[in-house]
Amino acid sequence: MALTGVLRPGHVVLRVMDLDKAVHHYTEVLGLIEVARDEKGRVFLKAWDEADHHSVVLRKADEAGMDYMGWRVDSPATLERLAGELVNSGLTSDTSWIPAGEHLHTGKRFRFTIPTGHVMELYAHKDVSGCATGYLNPEPWPDGLKGMAPSRFDHCLLYGDDLDGTVKLFTEVLGFGLAEQVVAGPEKFQIAAFLSCSNKAHDIAFIRQPMKNKFHHASFVLDNWYEVLKAADIISKKKVSLDLGPTRHGITRGETIYFFDPSGNRNEVFTGGYIYYPDKPTVTWTDDQLGPAIFYHDRKLNEAFLSVVT
Amino acid sequence: MTATTHRIEIVNGSCEEFSCAAGLDVLRGMECLGRKGIPVGCRGGGCGICKVRVLEGTFRTGPMSRSCVNDVEQTQGYALACKLFPEGDLRLEVVGKMARCFAKPAGRFHLYGLQDAASQTKN
Numbered sequence: 001m002a003l004t005g006v007l008r009p010g011h012v013v014l015r016v017m018d019l020d021k022a023v024h025h026y027t028e029v030l031g032l033i034e035v036a037r038d039e040k041g042r043v044f045l046k047a048w049d050e051a052d053h054h055s056v057v058l059r060k061a062d063e064a065g066m067d068y069m070g071w072r073v074d075s076p077a078t079l080e081r082l083a084g085e086l087v088n089s090g091l092t093s094d095t096s097w098i099p100a101g102e103h104l105h106t107g108k109r110f111r112f113t114i115p116t117g118h119v120m121e122l123y124a125h126k127d128v129s130g131c132a133t134g135y136l137n138p139e140p141w142p143d144g145l146k147g148m149a150p151s152r153f154d155h156c157l158l159y160g161d162d163l164d165g166t167v168k169l170f171t172e173v174l175g176f177g178l179a180e181q182v183v184a185g186p187e188k189f190q191i192a193a194f195l196s197c198s199n200k201a202h203d204i205a206f207i208r209q210p211m212k213n214k215f216h217h218a219s220f221v222l223d224n225w226y227e228v229l230k231a232a233d234i235i236s237k238k239k240v241s242l243d244l245g246p247t248r249h250g251i252t253r254g255e256t257i258y259f260f261d262p263s264g265n266r267n268e269v270f271t272g273g274y275i276y277y278p279d280k281p282t283v284t285w286t287d288d289q290l291g292p293a294i295f296y297h298d299r300k301l302n303e304a305f306l307s308v309v310t
Numbered sequence: 311m312t313a314t315t316h317r318i319e320i321v322n323g324s325c326e327e328f329s330c331a332a333g334l335d336v337l338r339g340m341e342c343l344g345r346k347g348i349p350v351g352c353r354g355g356g357c358g359i360c361k362v363r364v365l366e367g368t369f370r371t372g373p374m375s376r377s378c379v380n381d382v383e384q385t386q387g388y389a390l391a392c393k394l395f396p397e398g399d400l401r402l403e404v405v406g407k408m409a410r411c412f413a414k415p416a417g418r419f420h421l422y423g424l425q426d427a428a429s430q431t432k433n
Contacts, residue, residue: 017355017373063375064356241353264356303408308351308359
Protein backbone atom coordinates (compact mmCIF):
# COMPACT_ATOMS: atom_id res chain seq x y z
CA MET A 1 0.00 0.00 0.00
CA ALA A 2 1.09 3.52 -0.68
CA LEU A 3 -0.17 5.11 2.54
CA THR A 4 2.05 3.67 5.26
CA GLY A 5 3.15 4.31 8.83
CA VAL A 6 0.59 6.38 10.72
CA LEU A 7 -2.69 6.02 8.80
CA ARG A 8 -5.19 8.29 10.56
CA PRO A 9 -6.46 9.77 13.80
CA GLY A 10 -8.38 6.77 15.12
CA HIS A 11 -9.88 8.03 18.36
CA VAL A 12 -10.24 11.02 20.64
CA VAL A 13 -11.21 10.70 24.30
CA LEU A 14 -13.07 13.69 25.73
CA ARG A 15 -13.87 14.56 29.33
CA VAL A 16 -17.46 15.59 29.98
CA MET A 17 -19.10 16.77 33.19
CA ASP A 18 -22.62 15.40 32.53
CA LEU A 19 -22.50 12.09 30.72
CA ASP A 20 -26.19 11.91 29.76
CA LYS A 21 -26.18 15.41 28.27
CA ALA A 22 -22.93 14.63 26.47
CA VAL A 23 -24.27 11.40 24.97
CA HIS A 24 -27.41 13.24 23.85
CA HIS A 25 -25.25 15.91 22.19
CA TYR A 26 -22.88 13.51 20.44
CA THR A 27 -25.68 11.19 19.21
CA GLU A 28 -28.74 13.41 18.60
CA VAL A 29 -27.05 16.71 17.66
CA LEU A 30 -23.72 15.73 16.12
CA GLY A 31 -25.14 12.40 15.01
CA LEU A 32 -22.54 9.81 15.98
CA ILE A 33 -23.67 6.28 16.79
CA GLU A 34 -23.26 4.90 20.33
CA VAL A 35 -21.63 1.49 19.97
CA ALA A 36 -20.78 0.42 23.53
CA ARG A 37 -20.23 1.33 27.19
CA ASP A 38 -17.55 -0.28 29.35
CA GLU A 39 -17.42 -1.14 33.06
CA LYS A 40 -15.69 2.18 33.77
CA GLY A 41 -18.74 3.97 32.40
CA ARG A 42 -17.00 5.26 29.29
CA VAL A 43 -19.22 5.65 26.23
CA PHE A 44 -17.84 4.58 22.84
CA LEU A 45 -19.17 6.12 19.62
CA LYS A 46 -18.40 6.12 15.92
CA ALA A 47 -19.43 7.99 12.81
CA TRP A 48 -21.56 6.12 10.30
CA ASP A 49 -18.94 5.51 7.60
CA GLU A 50 -16.14 4.47 9.92
CA ALA A 51 -15.30 0.78 9.75
CA ASP A 52 -13.50 0.54 13.10
CA HIS A 53 -15.35 -0.12 16.35
CA HIS A 54 -15.14 3.43 17.72
CA SER A 55 -13.60 6.85 17.13
CA VAL A 56 -14.91 8.97 20.02
CA VAL A 57 -14.92 8.05 23.70
CA LEU A 58 -16.66 10.13 26.39
CA ARG A 59 -15.44 9.93 29.97
CA LYS A 60 -17.27 11.54 32.88
CA ALA A 61 -14.95 13.84 34.83
CA ASP A 62 -15.10 17.01 36.93
CA GLU A 63 -13.38 19.05 34.25
CA ALA A 64 -13.72 19.39 30.49
CA GLY A 65 -11.00 18.81 27.88
CA MET A 66 -9.24 16.02 26.03
CA ASP A 67 -7.67 12.97 27.70
CA TYR A 68 -5.80 11.75 24.63
CA MET A 69 -5.89 11.06 20.90
CA GLY A 70 -5.11 7.69 19.30
CA TRP A 71 -3.48 7.08 15.91
CA ARG A 72 -3.98 3.96 13.81
CA VAL A 73 -0.72 2.62 12.30
CA ASP A 74 -0.47 0.17 9.42
CA SER A 75 0.84 -2.92 11.22
CA PRO A 76 2.03 -4.40 14.52
CA ALA A 77 5.60 -4.14 13.20
CA THR A 78 5.16 -0.39 12.61
CA LEU A 79 3.70 -0.02 16.10
CA GLU A 80 6.80 -1.63 17.66
CA ARG A 81 9.19 0.34 15.44
CA LEU A 82 7.56 3.72 16.08
CA ALA A 83 7.30 3.03 19.83
CA GLY A 84 11.07 2.50 19.91
CA GLU A 85 11.75 5.55 17.77
CA LEU A 86 9.49 7.73 19.93
CA VAL A 87 11.38 6.71 23.07
CA ASN A 88 14.77 7.25 21.39
CA SER A 89 13.75 10.64 19.97
CA GLY A 90 14.02 12.32 23.35
CA LEU A 91 10.85 14.21 22.46
CA THR A 92 8.40 12.10 24.46
CA SER A 93 7.75 11.59 28.16
CA ASP A 94 5.55 9.28 30.26
CA THR A 95 5.69 6.45 27.73
CA SER A 96 3.78 3.26 28.49
CA TRP A 97 2.04 0.30 26.87
CA ILE A 98 -1.70 0.03 27.43
CA PRO A 99 -2.83 -3.60 27.24
CA ALA A 100 -5.15 -4.88 24.51
CA GLY A 101 -8.79 -4.63 25.51
CA GLU A 102 -8.43 -1.58 27.76
CA HIS A 103 -10.36 0.22 25.03
CA LEU A 104 -13.11 -2.14 23.90
CA HIS A 105 -12.26 -4.10 20.71
CA THR A 106 -8.81 -2.49 20.49
CA GLY A 107 -5.31 -3.96 20.45
CA LYS A 108 -2.45 -2.79 22.65
CA ARG A 109 -1.61 0.90 22.49
CA PHE A 110 1.66 2.76 22.94
CA ARG A 111 1.01 5.93 24.95
CA PHE A 112 3.30 8.96 25.11
CA THR A 113 3.21 12.64 26.02
CA ILE A 114 4.36 15.12 23.37
CA PRO A 115 6.26 18.40 24.00
CA THR A 116 3.05 20.49 24.03
CA GLY A 117 1.81 18.31 26.90
CA HIS A 118 -0.84 16.34 25.04
CA VAL A 119 -1.15 12.58 25.46
CA MET A 120 -1.07 10.55 22.22
CA GLU A 121 -1.33 6.85 21.46
CA LEU A 122 -0.46 4.57 18.58
CA TYR A 123 -2.25 1.29 17.97
CA ALA A 124 -2.31 -1.26 15.15
CA HIS A 125 -5.63 -2.99 15.63
CA LYS A 126 -9.25 -2.20 16.26
CA ASP A 127 -12.04 -4.66 15.47
CA VAL A 128 -14.01 -3.77 12.37
CA SER A 129 -17.72 -3.35 12.97
CA GLY A 130 -18.25 -1.75 9.57
CA CYS A 131 -20.61 0.68 7.92
CA ALA A 132 -24.29 -0.24 7.98
CA THR A 133 -24.46 -0.15 4.18
CA GLY A 134 -22.00 -3.01 4.00
CA TYR A 135 -19.15 -3.43 1.55
CA LEU A 136 -20.79 -5.37 -1.29
CA ASN A 137 -22.73 -3.23 -3.76
CA PRO A 138 -23.48 -0.70 -0.98
CA GLU A 139 -26.02 2.12 -0.94
CA PRO A 140 -24.36 5.56 -0.56
CA TRP A 141 -25.56 6.12 3.01
CA PRO A 142 -27.49 4.18 5.64
CA ASP A 143 -31.03 4.89 6.85
CA GLY A 144 -31.74 6.15 10.35
CA LEU A 145 -29.02 8.77 10.66
CA LYS A 146 -29.60 11.57 13.17
CA GLY A 147 -28.38 15.14 13.58
CA MET A 148 -25.52 16.39 11.46
CA ALA A 149 -24.36 12.82 10.80
CA PRO A 150 -20.73 13.33 9.77
CA SER A 151 -19.18 10.38 7.98
CA ARG A 152 -16.04 10.28 10.11
CA PHE A 153 -13.88 11.88 12.81
CA ASP A 154 -11.31 13.98 10.97
CA HIS A 155 -8.79 15.88 13.15
CA CYS A 156 -8.15 17.86 16.34
CA LEU A 157 -6.69 21.32 16.91
CA LEU A 158 -4.66 21.55 20.10
CA TYR A 159 -2.93 24.41 21.98
CA GLY A 160 0.40 24.11 23.74
CA ASP A 161 3.73 25.73 24.52
CA ASP A 162 6.53 23.76 22.85
CA LEU A 163 5.28 23.88 19.28
CA ASP A 164 8.80 23.33 17.92
CA GLY A 165 9.22 20.04 19.78
CA THR A 166 5.79 18.74 18.85
CA VAL A 167 6.20 19.62 15.15
CA LYS A 168 9.62 17.94 15.16
CA LEU A 169 8.12 14.82 16.70
CA PHE A 170 5.25 14.59 14.20
CA THR A 171 7.37 15.34 11.12
CA GLU A 172 10.68 13.64 11.92
CA VAL A 173 9.54 10.65 13.99
CA LEU A 174 5.97 9.96 12.86
CA GLY A 175 6.43 10.99 9.21
CA PHE A 176 3.79 13.72 8.96
CA GLY A 177 4.02 16.51 6.38
CA LEU A 178 3.63 20.22 7.18
CA ALA A 179 0.68 21.19 4.98
CA GLU A 180 0.28 24.75 6.27
CA GLN A 181 1.79 27.03 8.88
CA VAL A 182 1.33 30.49 10.36
CA VAL A 183 4.46 32.54 11.01
CA ALA A 184 4.88 35.82 12.86
CA GLY A 185 7.27 38.70 12.75
CA PRO A 186 10.33 39.35 10.63
CA GLU A 187 11.97 36.21 12.00
CA LYS A 188 9.01 34.16 10.68
CA PHE A 189 8.47 32.54 14.04
CA GLN A 190 6.11 29.59 13.68
CA ILE A 191 2.90 30.04 15.73
CA ALA A 192 0.66 27.40 14.14
CA ALA A 193 1.25 24.13 12.28
CA PHE A 194 -1.19 22.01 10.26
CA LEU A 195 0.14 18.47 9.89
CA SER A 196 -0.95 15.63 7.60
CA CYS A 197 -0.21 11.89 7.69
CA SER A 198 -2.49 11.26 4.72
CA ASN A 199 -4.09 13.02 1.74
CA LYS A 200 -6.04 15.32 4.05
CA ALA A 201 -5.08 18.99 4.48
CA HIS A 202 -4.64 18.23 8.18
CA ASP A 203 -4.89 15.26 10.50
CA ILE A 204 -3.86 17.36 13.48
CA ALA A 205 -3.01 21.01 14.08
CA PHE A 206 -1.25 22.87 16.87
CA ILE A 207 -1.22 26.49 17.97
CA ARG A 208 1.52 27.94 20.15
CA GLN A 209 0.35 29.48 23.42
CA PRO A 210 1.73 29.46 26.94
CA MET A 211 -0.13 26.59 28.63
CA LYS A 212 0.39 22.89 28.04
CA ASN A 213 -2.22 20.37 27.00
CA LYS A 214 -5.16 22.49 25.92
CA PHE A 215 -7.92 21.34 23.59
CA HIS A 216 -9.39 23.64 20.95
CA HIS A 217 -11.66 21.35 18.93
CA ALA A 218 -12.42 17.91 17.55
CA SER A 219 -13.60 17.97 13.95
CA PHE A 220 -15.91 15.76 11.91
CA VAL A 221 -16.36 15.72 8.16
CA LEU A 222 -19.55 16.39 6.17
CA ASP A 223 -20.15 15.83 2.46
CA ASN A 224 -20.86 19.33 1.21
CA TRP A 225 -21.57 22.97 1.99
CA TYR A 226 -25.32 22.43 2.26
CA GLU A 227 -24.74 19.93 5.05
CA VAL A 228 -22.73 22.62 6.89
CA LEU A 229 -25.69 25.03 6.53
CA LYS A 230 -28.03 22.32 7.74
CA ALA A 231 -25.71 21.78 10.72
CA ALA A 232 -26.28 25.48 11.53
CA ASP A 233 -30.05 24.86 11.46
CA ILE A 234 -29.62 21.93 13.83
CA ILE A 235 -27.49 24.06 16.19
CA SER A 236 -30.30 26.61 16.44
CA LYS A 237 -33.12 24.06 16.52
CA LYS A 238 -31.46 22.11 19.35
CA LYS A 239 -30.35 25.32 21.16
CA VAL A 240 -26.70 24.32 21.02
CA SER A 241 -24.01 26.86 21.97
CA LEU A 242 -22.77 28.26 18.64
CA ASP A 243 -19.19 29.45 18.40
CA LEU A 244 -19.15 30.77 14.85
CA GLY A 245 -19.90 30.04 11.25
CA PRO A 246 -20.93 28.90 8.76
CA THR A 247 -17.87 30.36 7.05
CA ARG A 248 -14.73 29.38 5.20
CA HIS A 249 -11.18 29.12 6.48
CA GLY A 250 -8.33 30.50 4.40
CA ILE A 251 -6.11 27.90 6.06
CA THR A 252 -6.97 24.48 4.56
CA ARG A 253 -9.88 26.10 2.59
CA GLY A 254 -12.40 24.23 4.73
CA GLU A 255 -16.07 25.28 4.86
CA THR A 256 -16.95 25.13 8.49
CA ILE A 257 -19.09 25.73 11.56
CA TYR A 258 -18.03 25.56 15.22
CA PHE A 259 -20.12 24.84 18.29
CA PHE A 260 -19.73 23.52 21.84
CA ASP A 261 -20.75 20.32 23.55
CA PRO A 262 -22.62 20.70 26.89
CA SER A 263 -19.30 20.66 28.81
CA GLY A 264 -17.76 23.40 26.67
CA ASN A 265 -15.58 21.22 24.45
CA ARG A 266 -15.57 22.71 20.96
CA ASN A 267 -16.73 20.64 17.98
CA GLU A 268 -16.37 21.45 14.29
CA VAL A 269 -18.17 20.02 11.29
CA PHE A 270 -16.68 20.96 7.95
CA THR A 271 -16.38 20.05 4.30
CA GLY A 272 -14.05 20.96 1.45
CA GLY A 273 -10.35 21.52 1.67
CA TYR A 274 -7.99 19.87 -0.78
CA ILE A 275 -5.94 16.76 -1.45
CA TYR A 276 -2.55 16.86 0.24
CA TYR A 277 0.46 14.97 -1.11
CA PRO A 278 3.75 14.68 0.77
CA ASP A 279 5.54 16.64 -1.97
CA LYS A 280 3.04 19.53 -1.96
CA PRO A 281 4.76 22.79 -1.00
CA THR A 282 3.89 24.01 2.49
CA VAL A 283 1.38 26.89 2.50
CA THR A 284 2.52 29.75 4.75
CA TRP A 285 0.35 32.48 6.28
CA THR A 286 1.82 35.57 7.90
CA ASP A 287 0.48 37.07 11.14
CA ASP A 288 -0.57 40.32 9.39
CA GLN A 289 -3.00 38.23 7.29
CA LEU A 290 -4.28 36.09 10.13
CA GLY A 291 -7.85 37.43 9.83
CA PRO A 292 -8.54 36.00 6.37
CA ALA A 293 -6.30 33.00 7.13
CA ILE A 294 -8.69 31.93 9.84
CA PHE A 295 -12.00 33.47 8.68
CA TYR A 296 -11.81 34.11 4.98
CA HIS A 297 -15.15 35.93 4.62
CA ASP A 298 -15.10 38.61 7.32
CA ARG A 299 -11.27 38.74 7.42
CA LYS A 300 -11.25 39.52 11.14
CA LEU A 301 -9.80 37.70 14.10
CA ASN A 302 -12.34 36.46 16.59
CA GLU A 303 -11.28 36.61 20.22
CA ALA A 304 -13.60 33.88 21.44
CA PHE A 305 -12.50 31.50 18.71
CA LEU A 306 -8.86 31.98 19.63
CA SER A 307 -9.25 32.31 23.40
CA VAL A 308 -11.79 29.67 24.38
CA VAL A 309 -10.29 26.24 25.04
CA THR A 310 -10.79 23.40 27.50
CA MET B 311 -49.03 36.96 36.29
CA THR B 312 -45.70 38.42 35.37
CA ALA B 313 -42.61 36.33 34.93
CA THR B 314 -40.10 36.57 37.73
CA THR B 315 -36.87 38.34 36.92
CA HIS B 316 -33.80 38.99 38.98
CA ARG B 317 -31.67 42.13 38.84
CA ILE B 318 -28.04 41.43 37.98
CA GLU B 319 -25.62 44.21 38.87
CA ILE B 320 -22.03 44.06 37.65
CA VAL B 321 -19.83 46.17 39.92
CA ASN B 322 -16.69 46.44 37.78
CA GLY B 323 -15.77 47.00 34.14
CA SER B 324 -18.68 48.60 32.30
CA CYS B 325 -20.88 48.30 35.43
CA GLU B 326 -23.83 46.89 33.50
CA GLU B 327 -27.15 46.12 35.10
CA PHE B 328 -29.79 43.88 33.54
CA SER B 329 -32.79 41.75 34.39
CA CYS B 330 -32.34 38.00 34.16
CA ALA B 331 -35.46 35.91 33.69
CA ALA B 332 -35.87 33.23 36.37
CA GLY B 333 -34.58 29.89 35.15
CA LEU B 334 -31.97 31.39 32.85
CA ASP B 335 -28.31 31.40 33.67
CA VAL B 336 -26.79 34.87 34.08
CA LEU B 337 -24.79 34.67 30.84
CA ARG B 338 -27.78 33.61 28.75
CA GLY B 339 -29.88 36.29 30.46
CA MET B 340 -27.31 38.88 29.45
CA GLU B 341 -26.97 37.60 25.88
CA CYS B 342 -30.77 37.45 25.39
CA LEU B 343 -30.96 41.19 26.02
CA GLY B 344 -27.99 41.98 23.79
CA ARG B 345 -26.15 43.24 26.86
CA LYS B 346 -22.43 42.96 27.48
CA GLY B 347 -20.16 43.01 30.49
CA ILE B 348 -19.36 39.34 31.00
CA PRO B 349 -17.18 37.74 28.31
CA VAL B 350 -18.91 34.88 26.49
CA GLY B 351 -17.04 31.63 25.84
CA CYS B 352 -18.27 28.04 25.55
CA ARG B 353 -21.48 28.54 27.58
CA GLY B 354 -20.97 25.01 28.92
CA GLY B 355 -19.03 25.47 32.14
CA GLY B 356 -15.82 24.30 30.52
CA CYS B 357 -13.63 27.21 29.44
CA GLY B 358 -13.74 29.65 32.35
CA ILE B 359 -13.96 32.83 30.26
CA CYS B 360 -17.19 33.97 31.98
CA LYS B 361 -15.89 33.57 35.54
CA VAL B 362 -17.47 35.92 38.08
CA ARG B 363 -17.55 36.31 41.85
CA VAL B 364 -20.93 36.78 43.46
CA LEU B 365 -20.69 39.46 46.15
CA GLU B 366 -24.34 39.48 47.24
CA GLY B 367 -27.39 37.36 46.56
CA THR B 368 -28.57 33.77 46.49
CA PHE B 369 -28.04 31.43 43.58
CA ARG B 370 -27.43 27.85 42.52
CA THR B 371 -24.87 26.54 40.04
CA GLY B 372 -24.70 23.78 37.45
CA PRO B 373 -21.63 21.63 36.69
CA MET B 374 -18.47 23.75 36.27
CA SER B 375 -15.05 22.53 35.23
CA ARG B 376 -12.85 22.15 38.34
CA SER B 377 -9.94 23.53 36.33
CA CYS B 378 -11.87 26.83 36.19
CA VAL B 379 -13.49 27.01 39.65
CA ASN B 380 -11.90 24.93 42.40
CA ASP B 381 -13.56 23.77 45.62
CA VAL B 382 -12.26 26.66 47.72
CA GLU B 383 -13.22 29.29 45.15
CA GLN B 384 -16.71 27.88 44.93
CA THR B 385 -17.21 28.48 48.67
CA GLN B 386 -16.00 32.07 48.12
CA GLY B 387 -18.71 32.84 45.59
CA TYR B 388 -16.74 32.23 42.41
CA ALA B 389 -18.79 30.75 39.58
CA LEU B 390 -19.05 30.62 35.82
CA ALA B 391 -21.86 32.91 34.68
CA CYS B 392 -23.04 30.29 32.17
CA LYS B 393 -23.76 27.94 35.08
CA LEU B 394 -24.95 30.58 37.56
CA PHE B 395 -28.71 30.57 38.17
CA PRO B 396 -29.93 33.50 40.30
CA GLU B 397 -32.53 32.87 43.00
CA GLY B 398 -32.71 36.56 43.85
CA ASP B 399 -31.02 39.79 42.85
CA LEU B 400 -27.24 39.45 42.46
CA ARG B 401 -24.29 41.80 42.73
CA LEU B 402 -21.25 40.35 41.02
CA GLU B 403 -17.74 41.12 39.92
CA VAL B 404 -16.41 39.94 36.56
CA VAL B 405 -13.19 37.97 37.02
CA GLY B 406 -12.66 36.24 33.68
CA LYS B 407 -11.64 38.11 30.59
CA MET B 408 -10.97 37.38 26.99
CA ALA B 409 -7.28 37.44 26.29
CA ARG B 410 -5.95 39.38 23.36
CA CYS B 411 -5.73 37.34 20.18
CA PHE B 412 -2.12 38.22 19.80
CA ALA B 413 0.60 38.99 22.25
CA LYS B 414 4.31 39.32 22.06
CA PRO B 415 5.55 38.23 25.47
CA ALA B 416 9.30 38.20 26.01
CA GLY B 417 9.85 39.47 22.49
CA ARG B 418 8.45 36.38 20.82
CA PHE B 419 5.12 36.17 19.06
CA HIS B 420 2.55 33.54 19.74
CA LEU B 421 -1.14 33.21 19.50
CA TYR B 422 -2.09 34.16 22.99
CA GLY B 423 -5.51 33.02 23.72
CA LEU B 424 -5.69 31.47 27.08
CA GLN B 425 -7.08 32.72 30.28
CA ASP B 426 -5.63 30.80 33.15
CA ALA B 427 -8.77 31.17 35.19
CA ALA B 428 -7.14 29.65 38.25
CA SER B 429 -4.24 32.08 38.25
CA GLN B 430 -6.53 35.10 38.31
CA THR B 431 -7.70 34.40 41.81
CA LYS B 432 -4.41 33.59 43.47
CA ASN B 433 -4.12 37.01 45.07
